[in-house]
Amino acid sequence: MNKKFVNFIIRRYLRFDKKHPFIYISFILAFLGIMTGVATLMIAMGIMNGMDKEFEKKLKVMNYPITVYSSLVNVDEKLLHKLQKKFPDFKYSPYIESSAVIQKNSLNGVMLYGVDFNKESEINYIFKKAVKDLKKPGLFDVVVGSRLFADLGIARGEKVIMIFSKLSPMGFGISPILKKVKIVGVFNSGLVAYDKGIAYMNIEGLKRILHQNHYSGIHIWSPNPFKDIQKIKKAVPPGVGVIGWWEQNGNFFAALRMEKRALFLVLMLIIIVAALNIISSLLMMIMSKRKEIALMLSLGASPKEIKSIFLKLGTFIGILGITIGAMLGGLGIWVLKTFDIIKLPEDVYGVSRLPIDLSLVDFGLIILGAFIIVILSSIYPALKASKTDVLETLRYE
Structure with missing residues (x-):
């Protein structure tokens, strides 16, 4: 095949034809x-990836990488020491879980976690921000979410009544446990469900209120939770549950992946529609250049060369x-990352700036998909041109 001839014809056909x-x-x-x-x-894929990672980041913190919880067997201090000895590189925050109601002007139900403030701060940066100015927590100090704090209409350091679901005997009957607690901190996770429905309390104070010596579970941070969860499952006794953050939110992330795939396919249709223009343009050119193509074939050009020209x-x-x-x-992604062109309501999305993160895999799929579409759209016109009938075209010329 004569490449010089092919390239010469391509340059000629790329010129404007009056x-x-x-x-x-x-x-x-x-x-x-x-x-x-x-x-x-x-x-679009950069924005989708950015939002996915932002939600994942929030859910990771509030749900924790790995959680060991009481199932058939109680989680106690002995198990905690065993895990700390076997996996010294991990970080641990034992907790007690209880539902409670905060009474202040109105009743607000919360999921209350009794935690060691220092240990919790090591694995939960949102909680760490909330208690950074707190020197020494009291027994009945509580940290609440920003949305709940706003609903309560109180100031930091103010005391409220907390009603616990556990009942205590009183005379000939039973009554719920009531305790005055102090609001010492406010966290902001960016997710309304957490900021309104979760609160943290000093674990020693909650132990005393509930008269409970064992833990509800242990939150664990590890360098690689996807692999480390298997090691922890082997280390805990039968009857103790172990779950990762990705398992707790499987349906949510499955929906995000489906949405991402659907968006990819829909936007790929733009490229497909544009590729139809390539097909129609090449076919129009072939129809207008039929005589030239036939002449080139009659002068010695091979069908392979003609096919190569249009391909x-x-x-x-x-x-x-x-x-x-x-x-x-790439320029658009850089501009959106660098400048605050689009601002988001933080109380809805959890972020004020538009998060963008285009992965190399997605970039590669976009380029590869577009390239395949372009190649496929050029094949048919190229084959059509190479099959031009010389005798039929030049018969009356």
Whole structure:
């Protein structure tokens, strides 16, 4: 195959043809469509990845990487020491879980966790921020979420009545346990469900209130929870449950993955529609250049060379669109990351800035998908051109 001849014809066909301007315009539209599709897809997937990672970050902290909890067997101090000895690199925060109601002007139900403030701060940076100014927690000090704190309408350091679900004997009957507690801190997770429905209390104080010596469970931080969870499962006795944060929110992340795939496919349609312009442009060019193609074939050009001309012509337009689109998409991602062009309501999304994080895998899939579409859209017109009937075309010329 004569590459010089093929490249010469391609350069010639890329020039503006005054006799057939619509073909040139169609090529431009195809280029712009592919460029826009690639850039839009990159930015959209970057936003989806950024939001997914932001939600994952929030859920990781509030749900903890790994949780060991009481199932058939109680979790106690002995098990905690055993895990600390076997896995010294992990961080542990034992907790007691209880439901409670805070009484202040109105009743607000919460899920109360009794924790060691120092140990909890090591694995929960949101909690750490809430108690950073607290020197020494009291027995009945409580940290609540920002949304609950606003609903209560109180100031830090103020005391409220907390009603516990556990009942205590009193005379000939039973009554709920009531205790005055002090609100010493406010955390803000960015997720309304947590900020309104979760509170933390000094574990020693909660032990005394509930008369409970064992733990409800142990929150664990590890360098690689996906692998470390198997080690912990082998180390705990039968009857003790072990669960990872990804297992607690499996349906949520499955929905996010499905949404991401659907968005990818929908936006890929932009590139497919643009690729149809390549097909129509090449077919129009073949119809207008039939005599030239037949003449080239009669002068010795092979069908393979003719096929290569139109295949490379369509591929060139597509690759040019992909390249410029990738550059524009990268520029758009940089602009959105650097400047606060789009601001989000923090109480709804948990972040005030638009999070963007385009992974190399997604970028590769976008470029590969666009390239395959471009190649496929160029094959049919190239085959059509290579099968031009020389005798039929030049019979009356």
